[in-house]
Amino acid sequence: MISVRTLSKRHGDRQVLKDVSADVAKGETIAIVGPSGGGKSTLLRCLNYLETFDEGTVEIAGFKLRPNMTSRADIATIREMRVRVGMVFQQFNLFPHLSAIDNITLAPRIVKQEAPGKSLERGLELLAKVGLRDRAGAFPHELSGGQQQRVAIARALAQQPDVMLFDEPTSALDPEMRDDVMEVMKDLAAGGMTMLVVTHEMQFAHDIASRVWVIDQGTIAEDGPPSQVVDNPRTAVAREFFSRIRK
Amino acid sequence: MVAYAAVNRGLVLIALACALIACGTSADPAGQTLAGIQQRGEITWGADIQGGEPFVYEDPQNPSQLIGFEVDIMNGIARRLGVKARMVQYTWSNLVPSLERGDFDVVMNGLESTAERRERILLSDPYYVYAETLTVRAGEPYRSLFDLTGRSVGTLNQTVAHDILLAIPTIEPKVYEGNEEPYRDLELGRTDGVLLDNIIADRYGCINKALRCLPYDVARGVYVIGIRKGDADLKKAIDGALAEMRKDGELQKILEKHKLWDHRQTEQQTGGGITRPARSFDGEMLWQFLQAAWVTLKISLLAFLLAVPLGMLLAVGRVYGATPLRVAARIYIEVFRGTPVLLQLFVLYYGLSDVIQLGPMEAAILGLGLNYAAYEAEVYRGALLAIPRGQSEAARALGMGPWQTLRHIMIPQALRLALPPMTNDFVSLLKDSSLVSVITVIELTKRMTIAAVDMRGWLIPGIACAAMYLLLSFPLSELARRLERRLARDQRPHTL
Ligand SMILES: Nc1ncnc2c1ncn2[C@@H]1O[C@H](COP(=O)(O)OP(=O)(O)O)[C@@H](O)[C@H]1O
Ligand SMILES: [Mg+2]
Numbered sequence: 001m002i003s004v005r006t007l008s009k010r011h012g013d014r015q016v017l018k019d020v021s022a023d024v025a026k027g028e029t030i031a032i033v034g035p036s037g038g039g040k041s042t043l044l045r046c047l048n049y050l051e052t053f054d055e056g057t058v059e060i061a062g063f064k065l066r067p068n069m070t071s072r073a074d075i076a077t078i079r080e081m082r083v084r085v086g087m088v089f090q091q092f093n094l095f096p097h098l099s100a101i102d103n104i105t106l107a108p109r110i111v112k113q114e115a116p117g118k119s120l121e122r123g124l125e126l127l128a129k130v131g132l133r134d135r136a137g138a139f140p141h142e143l144s145g146g147q148q149q150r151v152a153i154a155r156a157l158a159q160q161p162d163v164m165l166f167d168e169p170t171s172a173l174d175p176e177m178r179d180d181v182m183e184v185m186k187d188l189a190a191g192g193m194t195m196l197v198v199t200h201e202m203q204f205a206h207d208i209a210s211r212v213w214v215i216d217q218g219t220i221a222e223d224g225p226p227s228q229v230v231d232n233p234r235t236a237v238a239r240e241f242f243s244r245i246r247k
Numbered sequence: 248m249v250a251y252a253a254v255n256r257g258l259v260l261i262a263l264a265c266a267l268i269a270c271g272t273s274a275d276p277a278g279q280t281l282a283g284i285q286q287r288g289e290i291t292w293g294a295d296i297q298g299g300e301p302f303v304y305e306d307p308q309n310p311s312q313l314i315g316f317e318v319d320i321m322n323g324i325a326r327r328l329g330v331k332a333r334m335v336q337y338t339w340s341n342l343v344p345s346l347e348r349g350d351f352d353v354v355m356n357g358l359e360s361t362a363e364r365r366e367r368i369l370l371s372d373p374y375y376v377y378a379e380t381l382t383v384r385a386g387e388p389y390r391s392l393f394d395l396t397g398r399s400v401g402t403l404n405q406t407v408a409h410d411i412l413l414a415i416p417t418i419e420p421k422v423y424e425g426n427e428e429p430y431r432d433l434e435l436g437r438t439d440g441v442l443l444d445n446i447i448a449d450r451y452g453c454i455n456k457a458l459r460c461l462p463y464d465v466a467r468g469v470y471v472i473g474i475r476k477g478d479a480d481l482k483k484a485i486d487g488a489l490a491e492m493r494k495d496g497e498l499q500k501i502l503e504k505h506k507l508w509d510h511r512q513t514e515q516q517t518g519g520g521i522t523r524p525a526r527s528f529d530g531e532m533l534w535q536f537l538q539a540a541w542v543t544l545k546i547s548l549l550a551f552l553l554a555v556p557l558g559m560l561l562a563v564g565r566v567y568g569a570t571p572l573r574v575a576a577r578i579y580i581e582v583f584r585g586t587p588v589l590l591q592l593f594v595l596y597y598g599l600s601d602v603i604q605l606g607p608m609e610a611a612i613l614g615l616g617l618n619y620a621a622y623e624a625e626v627y628r629g630a631l632l633a634i635p636r637g638q639s640e641a642a643r644a645l646g647m648g649p650w651q652t653l654r655h656i657m658i659p660q661a662l663r664l665a666l667p668p669m670t671n672d673f674v675s676l677l678k679d680s681s682l683v684s685v686i687t688v689i690e691l692t693k694r695m696t697i698a699a700v701d702m703r704g705w706l707i708p709g710i711a712c713a714a715m716y717l718l719l720s721f722p723l724s725e726l727a728r729r730l731e732r733r734l735a736r737d738q739r740p741h742t743l
Contacts, residue, residue: 082645087644111646
């Protein structure tokens with residue numbers, strides 16, 4: 001579903017991603033962990049071209065991405081790819097001027113030109129799936145952080161993506177609200193969605209993820225099933241990271 | 248000590264300001280003007296050089312020097328009074344009120360002898376006999392004012408010609424402030440005739456090949472010097488000086504020098520002008536005010552309706568456009584914001600009339616709209632930049648293109664953020680719309696100044712005008728406040 005080859009990215013003279021290569025099969029759930037500033041967000045954002053990169057290639061949901069995609073055809077490709085790749089942000093980024101249901105149905109209506117009735121029906125289904133069927137008309141500021149993030153997940157799912165990218169989806173939430181969001185993600189993973197999740201939730205990494213990546217200084221320092229990476233880390237950076245997290 | 252020094256400095260400033268204001272006026276106690284003139288050795292006279300040749304104007308060879316037949320006549324009078332004469336520049340329509348306030352000693356600037364002026368101030372004996380001359384486009388068949396029934400005829404504000412036009416209810420008078428514009432609009436077909444003094448007509452109208460001046464005098468009148476009520480001795484002195492100048496031929500020489508001497512100067516005169524009684528604020532006046540308020544509202548609304556989308560386009564061009572677009576938007580904004588609206592209106596209505604001919608309403612709406620677009624553009628630019636980055640990222644991540652992101656995400660949020668400054672700008676536009684009177688639109692402020700002349704007082708028309716502006720702006724700001732509350736549900740004020 002995803003294959004990253006020799007991906008490199010610089011910010012000025014700072015090398016943010018160094019020669020990253022990795023593969024993700026359909027239905028896998030990858031937990032991405034590692035120290036702050038290591039390049040987790042950057043890698044995730046390169047996958048849907050919110051960030052450009054300098055070298056390497058990305059193949060995702062059947063689309064090929066490379067550096068300098070600026071032609072008209074390239075831009076069309078990127079937009080098509082983004083329909084197939086959903087993203088959830090740490091700060092939710094719901095559209096404050098739209099109600100929950102409008103947040104969800106806007107993109108299907110204007111990007112995929114779905115009939116309003118159809119997108120509304122699926123939008124309500126998705127709201128039910130994230131446990132917010134009764135808040136369809138609520139505006140973002142009327143919802144708690146956890147509820148907003150669940151609407152944001154529903155919004156991404158409304159495009160019927162093949163891959164979902166999550167960048168620290170619970171980091172901005174109070175602990176008691178995290179579980180609701182985690183529950184939704186657990187269901188998604190169980191339903192066979194291909195997911196990449198940047199997270200500090202060790203329980204999620206351990207229990208739900210099929211694989212864990214430890215990213216440090218722009219490279220994937222460790223890549224393996226949780227039983228190996230979390231329980232018996234090989235590298236010093238992973239050992240130090242997990243011991244700090246557990247404290 | 249510090250506080251004391253500050254207070255002290257404040258007092259000095261106030262004293263300085265008082266001194267400056269006092270300098271501006273040479274007011275002598277009522278009835279003492281002649282004594283004051285002799286004491287100062289100087290007579291000050293109010294005039295407006297915008298009236299141009301041949302009255303009082305800057306010498307083309309030496310612009311710091313004022314020349315004109317009125318300068319020569321006033322110098323002759325001053326010489327006979329044993330003093331010097333000094334001209335003081337005032338806007339023409341403010342000359343009489345400023346005389347009454349005591350800003351200068353007399354008015355001399357094509358002031359016509361009318362019944363209402365005779366009621367208000369003292370008038371000297373005439374120094375010039377003029378004829379109201381009707382000018383039409385060459386080749387058109389009009390032979391008299393009465394052939395112009397149902398047409399619009401241009402003239403200057405507060406003139407006998409204006410009174411004559413008002414006395415013929417079927418003619419629609421169009422009021423200007425400058426000598427050139429009425430003839431320009433006549434030539435362009437914006438009016439069908441111009442009625443003005445022969446002095447002005449000869450110089451600005453009859454010399455134009457496209458125009459034709461009718462040979463007979465519609466009416467005759469005289470120019471006189473305006474003197475404050477109570478200064479009967481000054482009037483006597485000036486009349487005496489004028490009589491001497493007439494007798495010893497100096498007046499004739501001056502008028503000949505300026506090519507103004509004609510048969511009319513020696514003919515028997517009939518009474519001056521048309522008498523219009525002072526009006527009161529009656530139902531008809533109220534109706535005129537309401538019509539003017541409607542004009543103000545219409546211009547403001549339509550201009551704003553133009554400014555909002557254009558401003559949004561400019562803002563989007565400036566924030567997201569490629570370099571040429573960004574530069575173009577920037578230049579537009581700087582030019583329209585950095586030059587006076589008044590100038591823009593003049594250029595649009597008169598300056599560009601060879602290229603594109605706009606009616607006064609169209610020019611007013613277009614001019615104000617284009618100008619306010621520059622201000623709105625900056626408001627929207629600020630609002631666009633204030634939207635968190637995550638918003639456009641979320642839109643892009645959903646596969647929206649740039650236009651979709653703008654239309655569905657950025658612009659709606661920018662408009663919500665911009666609503667308070669937009670309301671502010673609209674109220675400001677409502678008041679700026681008074682500037683369009685320079686291109687002959689009679690809106691609320693213009694109606695007020697006309698009513699003030701008709702009623703011989705500013706207070707009541709001023710209050711009526713202010714009340715109507717408030718009546719227009721208050722419901723609009725109330726509407727905006729409700730809209731704001733509805734749109735910006737999440738924008739609660741911070742608790743401090
Ligand atoms: N726009 C930018 N300009 C310069 N440096 C950046 C920029 N964005 C990110 N970086 C740097 O790239 C590195 C990786 O950042 P990020 O991917 O956000 O890390 P993580 O998500 O693992 O905390 C950090 O050192 C950060 O300072
Ligand atoms: Mg990050």
